Amino acid sequence: MTAPAETETLGLVRLLAACRDDATALASALDQLGIAICLYDPDDRVVLWNESYLTFFPEQRDAIAPGTPYADTLRRFFGVNLADTQRDRLERHVEAAVQRHRTQTAPFTFQLRTGRWLKVASLPMPAGGRVRLWRDTSEEQPATTRRSADRALASLDVGYAVFDGAGRFVTANKRYQELFPGIGDLIGAASSYRDHLARIERDSVLEEDRARLARVAARPLPTALPVSLPLLLRHVEGGWLSLEERVGEDGTLVAIWSDATRQVEADARIGELERHLRDAVEAIPHALLMFDRDGRLLLRNRRLAAIDQRLARALDATPTLARYAAWRAGFGDVTADDAIRGEEEVVLPDRRTVAIAPLTTDAGEFLLLLSDVTREKAAEAELARQKDLAHQNEKLAAMGSLLAGVAHELNNPLAVVVARALLLEEQIADPQAGAAVRVLRQAAERCAGIVRTFLAIARAKPRERRPLALGTVLSAVADILAYGLGADDIAIEIAPVPESAVIEAEEDALHQLFLNLLVNAQHALRGAARPRRITVTVAVAGGSVEIVVADNGPGVPAAIRGRIFEPYFTTKQQGEGTGIGLSVCHAIVTAHGGMIAVDDAPGGGARFTVRLPQAEAAAAAGSPQRGAAGAMRGRVLVVDDEADITDVIGEILARQGLEVTVARDGMQALLHLEEAPCDLVITDLRMPGMDGAGLLARIAERPPAVRPPVIVLTGDVLSWSRARPDFDPPPLVIEKPFDPAALAQAVREALARRHA
Known part of the structure; x- marks a missing residue:
């Protein structure tokens, strides 16, 4: 059976169909019954409506017209009656209501936001289209x-x-x-x-x-x-x-x-938490940027201006992720589309380094942390330089030990050659043969000088200053570099050095000073056009010795001359230098009360000028005079594992009238001393079994009355400086290779102290 309300609605529809030509009159009649009506054509467009419709739906009054799509009336209806939480789903509600309008035939009841209840029927018209009827049922709600x-x-x-x-x-x-x-x-x-x-x-x-x-x-x-x-x-x-x-x-x-x-209270707590959050965001040592999923800037802190003011101003004007990407792309190595990627570091125009770390929150926001890591990068670079310097020092220390060992092995045969050559010169009367022996001796002495220079660099004894002839130092350094300079096709010219060019200095430091200057010039000339040339000139004036080292290379640009003596500053390629050579030169010169400067050499190239105080002595001490100074008497114990050395020493001392006993190591020497006392002990340091240091320690245990003086004859001064025993009186030290006359003079002095 059909319900009364539904029967009434169907009757109205039939009446409307029968009176379609006079629909306006019917609509007015329905107004008297408080029933709203709206008629739609087959395309769901409005045909007519009555005043009750506008009373029920006042939002339609100024917008509805014949031909208005039903969907447009729905948008206005839902715009007023939807809950605020449903506004973003308005189109879904419209689409669902259109579908109901086309298919639903049973009446249904709904409530307006004002609280009024309405009942609506939607039925098809016989000739096409639909009609909707509404009536107020608020009073009909059950008690x-x-x-x-x-x-x-x-x-x-x-x-x-x-x-x-x-x-x-x-x-x-x-x-x-x-x-x-x-x-x-x-x-x-x-x-x-x-x-x-x-x-x-x-x-x-x-x-x-x-x-x-x-x-x-x-x-x-x-x-x-x-x-x-x-x-x-x-x-x-x-x-x-x-x-x-x-x-x-x-x-x-x-x-x-x-x-x-x-x-x-909750709002206050939230406000306090927000304040703490703001304080925390501002306190972090990074610039923080937060963007939402659409790339809009949500949050930033004041630290950003300290990182880069240009970026801060850009985001003030355009607070978007795209604007940040454009800033990042401005450094040239990425495009704007590829500017948001993994962790990276960029160098700003002011040479500061900024680390960028991208992060994503659980809610999908995009975070960027920007940190100024310039100091950290500088510290890392400094640490790397220190490690490299330590590595270089380790290599130099190892090289020093190696040089000491090599020098010892070379000095023994060189000592034999030099001593034998000198003895032969005294014995040979033939001028031609004497000249040949002299050439042999000079070659051996040149080799000995090179070895002594190596030892001067490598020795580790307390630094002592003494008058040094500059010409001798420069010649020794040139000998060391001769092969390398020749391989690079570089000619070195050392002008005659005045005899008065004497400097009171540490010998090894002075060697290192000129070695560094010449090596620096050698490196500068390697890429220069031929001919390549280094010139060294020495002049003495006003109590100062001026040494000028000049080359015809590319020179030192004026812009960097103020930094050329700074530690670690270098213009060489990675791996070619440590940047400490010239700073060491500056330190050595300053420590000796002098000055060093650089400028352009005449005709091009670099010119380094060193001024050092002249020593009070007019010249370095000369070599001992050869020849006999009267016969000596006494018994000498010579301790060395090299038979050639003991033979030549024995011959030199025998010519002086001395009795010589030979021992091959420290233990054999002690046995000889137990058998018969001696007036002097001449010992080497490096020997198998008991070495020279052990022998000296045992001799030092003897009472002074029976303790013989000692001369240490060694080619390994480095080891002597490290292991020098407590011995009174201190032993005389003669370096191998030795001059026979110098050895004889040292023996004479030792015996004189013994007899005294």
């Missing part, structure tokens, strides 16, 4: 439903009071009276909304907030400007009250009051 609604409203945790369009009190719930106990005499009486607000202001609101509530009460028409946002007021007993107002379509006003203490 039990209204009672349930009243009970639900009364149980709400908010207090509400209802006032009619004239502002007169209508009703209130229990919670309203609990919030404001003193308002009971206004409930049920002929009171106004303004009376209620005045009572609440007097009894419940803290004095500091009363003026705010008084301004709300003073509105001439509260319904024209309702309090839609919560008005927070402090309660006289502590805590907070919140007031909101809602106005119905008939002018009814609902005042909604609630205890907002928890909300305010």
Whole structure:
């Protein structure tokens, strides 16, 4: 069976179909029944409507017209009646309603946002199109439903009071009276909304907030400007009250009051947490940028301006991820599309290094952390340089030990050659043979000089200054570099050095000074055009010795001359230099009271000028005079594992009238000393078994009356300086290769002290 309401609706549809030509009259007739009607053509476009339709749906009044698509009327309807949380789904609601309009035949009931209930029927017309009929069924809602609604409203945790369009009190719930106990005499009486607000202001609101509530009460028409946002007021007993107002379509006003203490406290905690978060974001030592999924800038801290002010200003103007990407692409090694990638480091125009770390949050926001790591990079570079320097020092130390060992092995045969050559020169009367022996001796002495220079660089004894002939030092350094300079096709010219060019200096430091200067010139000339040339000139004037080392290479640019003597500053390629050579030169010259400077050499190239104080002595001590100075008497014990050395020493001492006993190591020497005392011990240091240092330690244990003086004859001065024993009187030290005359003179002095 068909329900009465449905029968009535079907009857109206049949009536509309029968009176289609006079539909306007029918629509007017339905207005008298309070029924809204809207007729649509087969394309779902509006054909006609009545005034009741506009009463039910006032949002359509200024927009509806014949031919308006049904979907457009739905958009206006949902724009007014959808909950705020559903506004982003408006089109989905429109699409679903259109489908219902085309297919649904059974009437259904729905509620407007104003609270009114409407029942609607949607039925097809016989000739095509559809008709929709609405009628107000609010009064037809079951009484039990209204009672349930009243009970639900009364149980709400908010207090509400209802006032009619004239502002007169209508009703209130229990919670309203609990919030404001003193308002009971206004409930049920002929009171106004303004009376209620005045009572609440007097009894419940803290004095500091009363003026705010008084301004709300003073509105001439509260319904024209309702309090839609919560008005927070402090309660006289502590805590907070919140007031909101809602106005119905008939002018009814609902005042909604609630205890907002928890909300305010929660908001305060949230505000405090936000402040802590802001403080934390500002305190981190990085610039922070946060972008949402659409690339909009959400958050940044002040640190960004310290990283790069240009980027900070750019993001002020255009706060987007694309603007950051354009800034990053400005460094030239990436495009804007590829500017957001993994962790990287970029160098800014002011040479600062910035590390960039991209991160993504769980919610999909994009984070960028920018850090100025210039100091860290400099520290890393400095650490790398220190490691390289330590490595170089280790190599130099190893080289020094190697040089000492090589020097010892070379010095023994060189000592034999030099000594034998000198003895032969004294014995040979033939001038031609004597000249040949002299050439042999000079070659051996040249080799010995080179070995001594190596040892001067490598020795590790306490530094002692003594007068040094500059010509001898320069010649020795040139001998060391001769092969390398020749291999690079570089000619070295050392002008005659005045005999007065004597400097009181540390011998090894002076060798290192000129070795570094000449090596520096050699490196500069390697890529220069031929002929390649280094010139060294020495002049003495005004108590100073001036040494000029010049080359015809590319020279030193004026822009870097102020830094050329800084530690680690170098213009050489990676791996070709450490940048410490010239700084060491500067330190040596300064330590000796001199100065060093660089400028352009005449004709091109670099010119280094060194000025050092002249020694008080006019010249270095000369070599001992050869030849006999009277016969000596005594017994000498010679200790050396090299038979050639002991043979030549024995021959030299025998010519001086001395008795010589030979021992091959320290233990054999001690046995000889036990068998017969001696007047002097000449010992080598490096020997198998007991070495020279061990022998000296055993001799030092003897009483002074039977303790013979000692001469240490060694080609390994480095080991002697490290292992020198406590011996009184201190032994004389003669380096191999030795001059026979110098050895004889040392023996004479030692025996003289012994006899004294």
